Amino acid sequence: MQDLRAERTTVTPEVLFAPTERRLVMQGECYPENPLPFFNPILAALRQYFEVQKPSSFAAEMRLQYVNSASTMGLRSLFALLDEAGEQGADVRVLWAYDAEDDAIEELGIDLVEDFHNLQLERQPYES
DSSP: OOOEEEOOOSSSOEEEEEGGGTEEEEEEEEOOSSOHHHHHHHHHHHHHHHHHHOOSEEEEEEEEEEEOHHHHHHHHHHHHHHHHHHHTTOEEEEEEEEETTOHHHHHHHHHHHTTOTTEEEEEEEEOO
8 A cells, every 4th residue: 555645735734644654644734625625535545554454553643733623523533533443453542743832732632532442642742
């Protein structure tokens, strides 16, 4: 399976899904008017990857500065998919990096992961 890359735009984050490294990285701002065209290819690639590869571990590194409410639903779908992989036995870690002065983004990471019991959240504040 090949890497999936999406360049950062003014309204979407940079995305790198590296199957051989068992990781997904998203960084930037996420507020497309319609998030489905952005999230669907990522979700499809991950779904196929988890069905075929069944990795023992996986890491999702999220460094998002802004997320609109529509994109929050896309992230919830992403974390649901990761939670399913965890349910199947994978050790799934979500690294949620956030500006130390941005309480809203910190809380968003906590809120998105709290309903999923097969994900391990690691919060990482950084100075902007």
